[in-house]
Amino acid sequence: LYLVAGELVARVSGRSWQQFVEQRLLRPLHMRDSHASFAHLGPRPNVALGHQVVSGHPQPVPASRSELDAGAGGIYASATDLTRWLLVQLGHGQVADSPRLYSEVVAQEMWTPQTIIPASKSGAYNTHFGAYGLGWFLVDVKGYQEVFHTGEDVGLISGVTLLPELGVGIAVLTNQEGGGAMQAITDQLVDAYVGLPGTHRVPEWAERVRNRAQTADQTNTAVWREVAQHPAQRSAERQPYVGTYQDPWLGEVRISERPTGLWFQALRSPQLRGPLLPYRGTTFAVRWTTPNLNADAFVVFSLDAQGQAAGLTMQAVSPTTSPAYDFTDLSFRRVRK
Structure with missing residues (x-):
């Protein structure tokens, strides 16, 4: 949704999304310590790095330098600048010492x-x-x-x-x-x-997080235990699934055969790659090889009358997988073997 909106801004304005946001939003609001791109932060940016838990300990994650997804979350802002953004929202498009950013009509429509x-x-x-x-x-x-x-x-x-x-x-x-x-x-x-x-929201949410993590651990353990117990497929059993599949949003995915088994590769999203392991029936589980990509997924094939794969859908293995991955919105059709 926001990636598409970012592309529309660029097409309509004739400027990149980053340029438009900085010139039309951030600068008029005097958000001087905010930028719409990591590249605009300078050679020694003072930004907080994200952290992921690895082997039970939080580890820093390098900041993303990609600008392809900027429309969905590319802005870097200071705490002081964020207060101005809050004020302009509460002011229905206007804040003291800055020009009106958007009209009262637009403000009402957003809410x-x-x-x-x-x-x-x-x-x-x-x-x-x-x-x-x-x-x-x-x-x-x-x-x-x-x-x-x-x-x-x-x-x-x-x-x-x-x-x-x-x-x-x-x-x-x-x-x-x-x-x-x-x-x-x-x-x-x-x-x-x-x-x-x-x-007392802190202990309340701490308990929720613990319970959710425990449920996720139990689910992941059960799934991968069953996968490990599944007998290896022969080449003839893999062939019905080998081919190229296409989704209108994500584009092409290639299912290929390697000596160790089937392999999943999204062509538009190179990080989505990994071994495709038999789970149940025509459902497989893919464990991404990209470090820190905590979004292992089920790949569910549909078969035609000849027993050949005609399409596939996906869903997250873990209930704690971020909804940002939107696996359930994908529907692939096989376009060639």
Whole structure:
């Protein structure tokens, strides 16, 4: 969604997304320590590195220098600059000492429900509705409107939350895997403003994270144990799956045969590569060879009347896999052997 939006900005404006954002948004708001590209940070950038857990210990992750996905999360901003971004949102497009960034009409449209999201009335916030506006999630908490969005990259989780009726804006940035810490801090601050005394969000979210991690570990262990016990396939058993498959979004994926078995390779996304291991029936499991890519996936083939693979779909193995991978949105059709 945001990658496409970034491409549209570039096509319509005649400038790169990075140039447009810096010239039309960041500079007018005097966000002097913010940039829309890692390359624009200078030779010795003062930025926080993301961290992933490796063998039980957090390890720094090198900052991504790719600009292909900038529209979905390429901005580097200081804490001070982020407060100006919060103020312009709360000001419906305008903040003191800067020109109006967008109109009142646009501000209202962004916070108007476009897609309904199921919501539960359970919980301390007594939420009655949930929706997605234009770039913002919309809910009610204790009778107040809450406008928010989160974002993540490898080893980084961030969140921006607004309580417009109270004039409150909250930005929480963390450089670790998992959103528990970010959400605990955000919820504790929201509680203070909407009048929920006596809550203890840190231990509450710590328990949620532990339980989720335990469930994920059990799932991963069971899947890979079953994969390891599966008998090796003969070459003749692999042949029905060998070929090139195409998805309108991700492009081509090539399933090839190697001496050790089948191999998965996404041509547009070189990091998505690894051995394709038999699991159950026509379902295989792929373990990515790219370091720190914590998104192993099931690959489910559909067969034609002759027993040849006609297409494939994908889904994450672990329930904690980031939704940013969007495996469930992919649907590949076989285009050639």
